[in-house]
Amino acid sequence: MLEKALSGSKKYWAWIIFLLAVIAVGFFSYMRQFNYGLGLTGMSRDVSWGLYIAQFTFLVGVAAAAVMLVTPYYLHDFKRFGKMVILAEFLAIGAVIMCILFIFVDVGQPMRILNVLLYPQLHSVMFYDMCVLCGYLAINLIVGWTTLGAERKGVHYPNWVKPIIYLSIPWAFSIHTVTAFLYAGLPGRSFWMSAIMAARFLASAFAAGPSLLIILALIVRKVSKFDPDPDRNAIPSLVKIIRYAMIANVFFYLCEVFTAFYSNVPEEMASFKYIFVGIDGHATLVPWMWTAAFLAFLGIALLVFPTRKNPVLLPIALLSIYFANWIDKGVVLILAGFVPNSFDRVVDYIPTANEISIVLAVYAVGALIVTVLYKVAISVREQQQA
Amino acid sequence: MSINRRQFLKRAGAVTALGLGGSFATIGIGDRLASAASEYEEAPNADKIKHWAMVVDMSKFKTEEDINRVIQSCDKIHNIPQMDNSKDEIKWIWYDDYEHTFADSENEYLDETMKKMPFIVMCNHCENPACVRACPTGATFKREDGIVTMDFHRCIGCRFCMGACPFGARSFNFRDPRPFIKDFNPNFPTRTQGVVEKCLGCYERLENGEQPACAEASNGGLIFGDLSDQNSEVYKIVSTKFTIRRKTQFGTQPNVYYLVGGGDRA
Ligand code: SF4
Ligand code: SF4
Numbered sequence: 001m002l003e004k005a006l007s008g009s010k011k012y013w014a015w016i017i018f019l020l021a022v023i024a025v026g027f028f029s030y031m032r033q034f035n036y037g038l039g040l041t042g043m044s045r046d047v048s049w050g051l052y053i054a055q056f057t058f059l060v061g062v063a064a065a066a067v068m069l070v071t072p073y074y075l076h077d078f079k080r081f082g083k084m085v086i087l088a089e090f091l092a093i094g095a096v097i098m099c100i101l102f103i104f105v106d107v108g109q110p111m112r113i114l115n116v117l118l119y120p121q122l123h124s125v126m127f128y129d130m131c132v133l134c135g136y137l138a139i140n141l142i143v144g145w146t147t148l149g150a151e152r153k154g155v156h157y158p159n160w161v162k163p164i165i166y167l168s169i170p171w172a173f174s175i176h177t178v179t180a181f182l183y184a185g186l187p188g189r190s191f192w193m194s195a196i197m198a199a200r201f202l203a204s205a206f207a208a209g210p211s212l213l214i215i216l217a218l219i220v221r222k223v224s225k226f227d228p229d230p231d232r233n234a235i236p237s238l239v240k241i242i243r244y245a246m247i248a249n250v251f252f253y254l255c256e257v258f259t260a261f262y263s264n265v266p267e268e269m270a271s272f273k274y275i276f277v278g279i280d281g282h283a284t285l286v287p288w289m290w291t292a293a294f295l296a297f298l299g300i301a302l303l304v305f306p307t308r309k310n311p312v313l314l315p316i317a318l319l320s321i322y323f324a325n326w327i328d329k330g331v332v333l334i335l336a337g338f339v340p341n342s343f344d345r346v347v348d349y350i351p352t353a354n355e356i357s358i359v360l361a362v363y364a365v366g367a368l369i370v371t372v373l374y375k376v377a378i379s380v381r382e383q384q385q386a
Numbered sequence: 387m388s389i390n391r392r393q394f395l396k397r398a399g400a401v402t403a404l405g406l407g408g409s410f411a412t413i414g415i416g417d418r419l420a421s422a423a424s425e426y427e428e429a430p431n432a433d434k435i436k437h438w439a440m441v442v443d444m445s446k447f448k449t450e451e452d453i454n455r456v457i458q459s460c461d462k463i464h465n466i467p468q469m470d471n472s473k474d475e476i477k478w479i480w481y482d483d484y485e486h487t488f489a490d491s492e493n494e495y496l497d498e499t500m501k502k503m504p505f506i507v508m509c510n511h512c513e514n515p516a517c518v519r520a521c522p523t524g525a526t527f528k529r530e531d532g533i534v535t536m537d538f539h540r541c542i543g544c545r546f547c548m549g550a551c552p553f554g555a556r557s558f559n560f561r562d563p564r565p566f567i568k569d570f571n572p573n574f575p576t577r578t579q580g581v582v583e584k585c586l587g588c589y590e591r592l593e594n595g596e597q598p599a600c601a602e603a604s605n606g607g608l609i610f611g612d613l614s615d616q617n618s619e620v621y622k623i624v625s626t627k628f629t630i631r632r633k634t635q636f637g638t639q640p641n642v643y644y645l646v647g648g649g650d651r652a
Contacts, residue, residue: 037579039560044473048548048558108543108558108580115523115542126522126546187516187636188552267490342554343482344489
């Protein structure tokens with residue numbers, strides 16, 4: 001089926017070449033980092049994780065969001081999602097591969113990364129995270145590929161796939177829960193050590209992931225003859241999911257803020273102060289956080305009112321929700337967890353250009369994978385329609 | 387090495403106990419192993435310590451010189467690089483003031499002398515180390531003598547341990563540290579780019595029956611000993627004097643005790 005990705009319009013090839021160029025620049029930056037060390041990033045002894053791990057965290061959520069289509073479609077026979085479910089599975093594949101790449105570019109000794117499997121430490125959450133991520137990648141590759149292959153031949157997918165599809169549902173929850181446990185189980189980082197962290201992660205994932213998916217579906221509809229939502233009822237159903245997930249996410253967030261400030265415990269309040277008003281003049285994250293807050297409420301408002309049916313306002317709402325979550329989880333959450341540090345000092349983190357170009361390259365790899373997989377899916381569907 | 391030998395003997399013992407010695411007489415094989423092992427000299431103190439602990443007697447740190455002598459004694463023998471910026475800094479033992487060392491027990495009425503008092507800080511070789519729990523490769527682990535140590539060849543540089551340690555005791559080699567080592571000590575390993583490091587409790591000196599370097603250089607300001615030995619000085623101080631530790635609320639059971647004011651229990 002993969003050969004279908006090799007024929008395409010001029011625009012398709014221009015997009016591919018653009019992505020390859022971004023990847024090439026990032027690869028060069030990575031070689032520099034590989035030789036010099038992570039000193040080429042903005043990370044420090046005090047803020048020891050930065051944009052890489054933050055992107056990893058955010059993208060695990062995007063990957064997990066496929067379950068929001070898989071569950072209704074396969075478990076409850078919710079037919080509306082029939083055409084879109086493959087897009088969700090392929091998006092998950094791209095997202096998980098980006099997650100793995102972000103871990104890879106973040107470690108100081110990448111050549112030793114297999115030590116995690118050679119010397120498995122059953123008490124380390126990172127070991128479990130590696131296992132569930134690789135498992136999730138395998139599940140989505142198998143399910144996505146066989147169901148699409150069957151569709152091409154015009155037959156029902158083989159029965160042995162069914163249990164794997166069911167397995168993918170709890171598995172999707174597990175990847176994001178385990179990722180939350182990476183942070184929530186650390187003593188001394190009060191911004192992370194919260195029982196509601198996993199629930200927050202899932203809620204924000206189920207808002208951001210499907211938002212991205214609808215935007216991709218709208219693009220697919222524009223650039224191809226295949227319409228992922230021909231009856232115009234899958235997207236509205238998904239919008240409902242996004243709306244409630246985002247409301248839950250904001251609610252959980254406010255619970256955290258209440259607990260910190262009403263209890264008046266200094267450690268609990270410190271990171272929130274840092275991100276909303278700054279501490280002692282250190283305020284690099286403040287504009288980001290207020291932007292996220294504004295976008296979150298804007299997105300929710302646009303999806304609650306009938307504006308959600310407006311073809312222009314809907315994408316704006318979805319982008320608002322996507323970026324609100326990206327700022328919250330892909331920028332602020334990880335960085336602010338280190339502020340103030342163990343000595344109650346504030347150390348800012350500013351990513352370097354080298355670091356940012358590596359981040360962009362990893363995103364380009366993800367975009368390339370998703371583009372190729374979508375191209376295959378679209379070609380198969382176009383054939384069906386013809 | 388002594389640990390390996392002990393494990394070897396233990397396993398050999400188990401084998402003989404199970405009767406797997408085959409045609410060998412049980413006693414015979416036991417003897418043979420014992421005599422083979424005795425060719426290697428047991429380090430005098432290596433087996434004895436069970437609970438590494440350190441007491442910082444604040445009354446002994448009066449001048450900057452008192453502090454710097456201690457810090458330099460460690461930096462020198464452990465090939466600690468002197469980085470030119472705080473971002474890449476590597477620290478095994480250093481100092482901070484009261485407010486920051488004990489960030490959770492601030493007291494706005496504290497007088498200036500107390501406020502400015504320099505507190506020596508280092509890895510606490512915790513009883514329940516959060517860093518060990520987090521490490522996905524076993525590169526950070528706790529030894530039988532209580533030292534929380536590291537295998538620099540196994541560390542992948544994921545820095546999960548740095549997020550987990552509530553004491554800020556760990557440093558990461560953001561770049562090759564070797565060009566920044568001032569006094570190179572060929573008898574101690576240097577580290578490479580991309581691995582985490584921290585105080586290793588002077589395991590190499592304890593094996594030779596010596597005190598940790600910082601304790602030796604401190605003129606009695608740092609008292610090192612075995613908390614499991616009721617006759618040790620550290621035990622006597624910790625059990626009868628009023629001492630404080632950093633961030634006990636996290637349950638890691640830090641093993642560095644601060645004797646503040648040097649006085650008896652209030
Ligand atoms: S002080 Fe930190 S690095 Fe040292 S043993 Fe305790 S948790 Fe680990
Ligand atoms: S950086 Fe090294 S020592 Fe620390 S958790 Fe990772 S592998 Fe373990």
